[in-house]
Amino acid sequence: QVQLQESGPGLVKPSETLSLTCTVSGGSINSFSWSWVRQPAEKGLQWIGRMYTSGTANYNPSLKSRTTMSLDTSKNQLSLNLTSVTAADTAVYYCGRLREGGVFDSWGQGTLVTVSS
Amino acid sequence: DIVMTQSPDSLAVSLGERATINCKSSQSVLYSSNNKKYLAWYQQKPGQPPKVLIYWASTRESGVPDRFSGSESGTDFTLTISSLQTEDVAVYYCLQYYSNPWTFGQGTKVEI
Numbered sequence: 274q275v276q277l278q279e280s281g282p283g284l285v286k287p288s289e290t291l292s293l294t295c296t297v298s299g300g301s302i303n304s305f306s307w308s309w310v311r312q313p314a315e316k317g318l319q320w321i322g323r324m325y326t327s328g329t330a331n332y333n334p335s336l337k338s339r340t341t342m343s344l345d346t347s348k349n350q351l352s353l354n355l356t357s358v359t360a361a362d363t364a365v366y367y368c369g370r371l372r373e374g375g376v377f378d379s380w381g382q383g384t385l386v387t388v389s390s
Numbered sequence: 391d392i393v394m395t396q397s398p399d400s401l402a403v404s405l406g407e408r409a410t411i412n413c414k415s416s417q418s419v420l421y422s423s424n425n426k427k428y429l430a431w432y433q434q435k436p437g438q439p440p441k442v443l444i445y446w447a448s449t450r451e452s453g454v455p456d457r458f459s460g461s462e463s464g465t466d467f468t469l470t471i472s473s474l475q476t477e478d479v480a481v482y483y484c485l486q487y488y489s490n491p492w493t494f495g496q497g498t499k500v501e502i
Contacts, residue, residue, distance in 0.1 A: 310440075318432075318440065318483055320492040333491040334391075367439050374446060375430040375487030380439035 277368050277381035279351035282305075285388050291358050294366030295351040295381055302326070302349045306371045309342065309353050311364040314382075323371065324351060358388045392416050392486050396495035399403065399481065403502065409471040412500045413484035418465060421488065427462055428488035431469045433480045434497075440483060 281293035295307070322332040324342045332340045341354040343373040351368055365385050369377035393416040403409040419428045427447040432440035442451045444460035447467055457472040479502055484495040484499055 317497050318434075318485075318494040320485075320494070323437075331490050335491065369439070374426075374494065375428060375485050376442050376445045376451070377432075377440065378442065378451075383439055 275370060275379050277370065277379055279366060279368055279381040279384040281384060281386070283387060284384060285358055285362075285386060286390050287359055287388055288357055291353070291362060291386055291388070293353045293366055293368075293384065293386070295353075297349045297351065297370075300370075302332040302346055302351065303348045303369075304343055307342075307344070307351045308369050308371050308377065310367045310369060310377075311362075312367070313361075321353065321355075321366075360388050363388045364385070391490055392419065392489055392493050394484050394486055394493050394495040396482075396484060396498050398498060399496070400499040400501065403474045403500065404473075405476065405502055406473050409474050409478070409500055410463050411469045411484075411500070413467040413469070413495050415465045415467070415486055418488045419488035427467075429460075429462065429467050430485045430487065431458075431460055431467075432483045432485060432494075433478075434483065435480045443482075462491055471500070474500070474502065 276298045285291045299345045306325045308323045326329045330342045339356045365383040367383045368381045370379040372378045395414045398426045413486040429447040431444040434440040448460040459470050461468045481497045481499050
């Protein structure tokens with residue numbers, strides 16, 4: 274049973290970079306593709322991007338200029354960097370494993386990131 | 391971006407009764423080469439990540455109770471819970487994965 278666990282600072286200052294790591298256990302990161310989704314408090318879900326094992330990434334155009342995703346196969350980890358954050362980036366961030374199509378078949382529990390000085 | 395509009399925003403259904411949630415896409419999510427509609431339904435309970443229920447508009451995920459079903463007509467999609475159970479209280483989202491950016495509906499809260 275694959276498990277995902279997000280980690281990273283819970284508090285980031287405005288204009289700084291949000292950096293999160295998703296550690297995958299019980300399965301190889303070399304299979305499937307991987308994605309980040311975020312959810313502001315009491316609000317809906319926003320897809321951030323998708324990372325393929327080839328190293329190719331697709332980003333949400335609304336976040337593309339600030340987003341970088343990467344895979345570290347030696348550590349079985351997926352990472353997310355979001356630069357120049359503002360209060361609008363405050364959210365619970367989830368990493369997820371993508372099976373066929375739009376099926377997120379495994380998720381981390383999510384990590385709350387607050388942007389505040 | 392493809393806009394996904396769900397209705398209603400919330401609904402209250404008696405135990406054992408049917409719940410129907412609608413989702414309309416602003417443009418087609420049909421991929422003609424495989425004749426599949428790139429639409430999924432997710433259930434989210436408080437403090438938990440979303441859980442996939444339906445994909446390809448009408449394919450039920452393994453392990454999901456058969457009271458959950460998905461249907462479609464053009465750009466209109468429906469999630470039906472045939473007999474609502476207490477554990478079905480949640481927020482439900484549709485997701486289109488046809489084009490970048492993938493977009494979710496705003497969510498429908500189902501209560502008893």
